[in-house]
Amino acid sequence: MDYLLTEEQKMVRELSRKIAEEKIKPVAAKYDQTEEYPWDMIKVIADAGLFGLFIPEEYGGMTVSVLNLCIATEELSRACGGIAVCYAASALGTFPILLFGNEEQKKKYLPDLASGKKIAAFGITEPEAGSDASAIKTTAKKEGDYYILNGLKHFITNGGDAQIYVVIVMTDKTRGPRGASAFIVEKGTPGFSFGKKEEKLGIRASSTRELIFTDCKIPKENLLSKEGMGFIVTMKTFDMSRPGVASQAVGIAQGAMEAAVKYAKERHQFGKSISSFQGIQWMLADMATQVEAARALVYACAREIDAGVKDVGKDSAMAKMFASDVAMKVATDAVQILGGYGYMQDYPAEKYMRDAKITQIYEGTNQIQRNIIALQLIKEMAK
Amino acid sequence: MNIIICIKQVPETTEVKINPETNTLIREGVKSIINPFDMYAIEEAVRLKEKFGGKAIVITMGPPQAEAALREALSLGIDEAILITDRAFAGSDTWATSYTLARVIRKIGAFDLILCGKQASDGDTAQVGPGISAHLDIPQVTYVKKIEELRDNSLRVERMMEEGYEVIEIPLPCLLTVVKEINEPRLPSLKAMLRAKSAKITVWTQKELNLDPQSIGLCGSPTQVIKIFTPPPRIGGQILTGDNQEIVGKLVELLKSEVG
Amino acid sequence: MSIKILIEKCTGCALCIKACPFDAIRMMETPRLTGSAGAPPSAAKKAVIDLDKCNLCGACVPVCKLKAVVLEEGERPAPNSSLKDYKGIWVFIEQKKGKIQSVAYELLGKAQELAKKLDCQVSGVLIGNNLDEQLDELIWQGADNIYLAQAQELANFQDEPYTNILLKLIQKYKPEILLCPATAIGRSLVSRVAVKIKAGLTADCTGLDIDTEKKILLQTRPAFGGNIMATIISPNYRPQMATVRHKVMQPMEPDKKRKGKIIRESFDGSLYASRTKLLDIVEEIETLVNLAEADIIVSGGRGMAGPENFKILEELAHVLGAAVGASRAAVDSGWIPYSHQVGQTGRTVAPKIYIACGISGQIQHLVGMQSSKIIVAINKDPDAPIFKVATYGIVGDLFPIIPALTKKFKEVNSHK
Secondary structure (H helix, E strand, C coil), X not given: CCCCCCHHHHHXXXXXXXXXXXXXXXHXXXXXXXXXXXXXXXXXXXXXXXXXXXXXXXXXXXXXXXXXXXXXXXXXXXXXXXXXHHHHHHHHHHHHHXXXXXXXXXXXXXXXXXXXXXXXXXXXXXXXXCCXXXXXXXXXXXXXXXXXXXXXXXXXXXXXXXXXXXXXXXXXXXXXXXXXXXXXEECCCCCEEEEEECCCCCCCCCCEEEEEEEEEEEEHHHEECCCCCHHHHHHHHHXXXXXXXXXXXXXXXXXXXXXXXXHHHHCEECCEEHHHCHHHHHHHHHHHHHHHHHHHHHHHHHHHHHCCXXXXXXXXXXXXXXXXXXXXXXXXXXXXXXXXXXXXXXXXXXXXXXXXXXXXXXXXXXXXXXXXXXXXXXXXXCC | CXXXXXXXXXXXXXXXXXXXXXXXXXXXXXXXXXXXXXXXXXXXXXXXXXXXXXXXXXXXECCHHXXXXXXXXXXCCCCEEEEECCHHHCCCXXXXXXXHHHHHHHHHCCCCEEEEXXXXXXXXXXXXXXXXXXXXXXXXXXXXXXEXXXXXXXXXXXXXXXXXXXXXXXXXCEEEEECHHHCCCCCCCHHHHHHHHHCCCXXXXXXXXXXXXXXXXXXCCCCEEEEEECCCCCCCCEECCCCHHHHHHHHHHHHHHHHC | CEEEECCCCCCCCCHHHHHCCCCCEEEEEEECCXXXXXXXXXXXXXXXXXXXXXXXXXXXXXXXXXXXXXXECCCCCCCCCCHHHCCCEEEEECEECCEECHHHHHHXXXXXXXXXXXXXXXXEEEEECCCHHXXXXXXXXXXXXXXXXXXXXXXXXXXXXXXXXXXXXXXXXXXCEEEEECCHHHHHHHHHHHXXXXXCEEEEECEEEEECCCCEEEEEEEECCCCEEEEEECCCCCCEEEEECCCCCCCCCCCXXXXXXXXXXXXXXXXXXXXXXXXXXXXXXCXXXXXXXXXXXXXXXXXHCCHHHHHHHXXXXXXXXXEEEECHHHHHCCCCCHHHEECCCCECCCCCXXXXXXCCCCHXXXXXXCCCCEEEEEECCCCCCHHHHCXXXXXCCHHHHHHHHHHHHHHHHHCC
């Protein structure tokens, strides 16, 4: 489908696709196997300037365009969802600074993030606080010109490899959700360490670790916005980053579908190509339509955000939920179409299926997304 | 270091096939690309610039559509581009082409280094690079696979030969043609792509260059193409059939006498 | 020169469009030029050439069955010196580290063949040092004369001194044709010479012949990656220069009864000056049989699936006394070094037997080996283009077949 992209957006797609085909595709299986952090791919993506897609020019980026970020993430995910998420998760960690940082903070952190010299990560999830984000226990106690952080975050993407972290912690337990605050913490700060690297089902090229704070002392200048703004920062950040996760899902779905079509054409059974069987054709038709619908929803939402439309929460929740469900379905169907070969690691289908699953879970499970959509819908219709 | 890179836009021959019925080229959606060897020249120029400072200018002689090739070179980090185009230059063989490019280089002015790809994938002659250095009367080294160092206004380079390589010292200004062993071309960056899209490209025609009409285009070309034909297809062979043992036996029988 | 399509003859079959490598021809509606009175002008689609894109390569001309494409010759300038003064065929004898390269003998062989049609002599031009002992062989293999320039400074090739010497010799002795090997040295040298004296130079000729009527050299070479062949002439300039690749021409049988003249030339020392300095010559010895010289080559492509599998090719090569080659796909994947690459961007080979294993046969590879006497192709894909050029094709899995071949050849060898 022609999405009537501008010249600039077409360029982003062309360049991202080139990186995906020429650089990422050849190494995707290797990183999936070894679970090493793909630093060389990060360098390629950085040199191409893709980290500048979510940082303004004055800080070394290009323009802030969620649609450009989505296009890039989708194209990279088509080659490998794991490598793509290292890029997308850095965007996630950058948005809080972009949206709520003051001038000093932006000047200090954004240029290195734009050049890809440093990677970012966002940390809110804790062992006891997943969907129930308000149950976070990590604390930050003010002491003079510093805050002392204590506690544990887990399942943090880019954890341990990123240099810049934005974490959401409780500064005032008595105020409930209004007692959370957002802080920037740099790797190497004494008292800030990392737990073991998780071994995952999918997106194995990315790193997932615990963030451990033991009397970690950070300067008060590292507070983003004001005390108590923690969940607002989180909400607004996720509103902007959800299309990114959604586009990762679209990329995985697209890749899976293409693998299925290619295989169906080559595979001959009962004297002909299985792509001539109506059953397969119908599956492929459904897959292609679902991918397109997901993409259209993601792009529409991204365009809204770029145009400055307020209150995009429901739309971005819809995009994330729909695209990730599509990715899981399409990837599973792709494995089915490849039959026995779909189950083998030598063939691309099973990796898409493993990579797709997480998109239904992180950055707000699809159940939470449904909550968001329903509540917003009811609120709107109640007028 | 001021560098001039000569590139050529060529049709992408990787997808070219011959239609067995008509014996003609099948070109679905003809794509034009920068001659593959020139990509290495461009990358080397950018690397030298990063190392020693200076400016890099890319030039190409071709029809108006060759501008796309120049913009691609700009998106890879080259500073300026000049398109040399005129119907008067059409039909140039390598003599006339190298003459024209040499005059253009004279017009650009002082330079330290001219870089060219080893050969173009359509003509495959590898003659234009040395032709330019002959017209300009500057020293040359062809098939350079490594530029080792710059010292006392001379470059030390490695030249690829059939069974190894030579180490040669060459004073600036000079011309080098490069092979693909020399580097790994980078991908363009978004910023450079956008900049390249809106960059102003200088266009020089016969009007600006005022070249000797006897030395350009068809008139200036000592060689003439008198016939173009599709090569006779190889006489079709036979497919050996049977199970593996039978096939192997048959093949060894057929080849026995030749193997000797 | 100009090109046009005669619209009256064009039937709109679009064969020319398919042949054009530059996408310079389009089908456009052209109103009928003549219509019967009263009839409405109706449009028919005809081929139209976009002169901005057209490169005047002429690929469309022979394709048109109705001869509707006309390529017109324009005025050519008169040559600047009397062509009749130029006589004789010269071959540049390449030597490396004092050893004459075998390609020189191939060119001498061809030169003798051409010389018979022109009724002239064949001369070798040899530049170097301490080469006297190899002169007889040159004469036995076709040189009627040898122009010899020897000096310490000329021992190894450098562009400028060799260019200077060759220019001086050409200006003094005026050969009508100069053949040169298409090697790193040869191509570099004659490109410079051709520009300095303004002569026509055709690279990588696969065919040379004489137009006995016009008494000029006909040079045939591949273009567009070997998809088409072009015949080229340089009628108005002398010498007519051409480079030829290794193993394309045949040397003649050495005739020890042949006699030849040695003409020793010496030059002013200033001509030996070189702005470049040759500091070192580093040889990288091939561990296996040299690809360019091999009579049999066993070659692996993408179908080999990995570097470790080249071992079975090496085993077969060992039994056959063959060299191991590779397609670009295998080299780019890092399975085997570039020195083994056969194809457009690798080596051109013309062995007696070329065994292509797991190679699909893209045009870029074919260009490098299609002159092989016998081509054997082993590939799983029955539609692989390699089967179109293979003398013997095997559609099957190379992994059991190659070792079986090795075993069988071993048996055959042991019975000899």
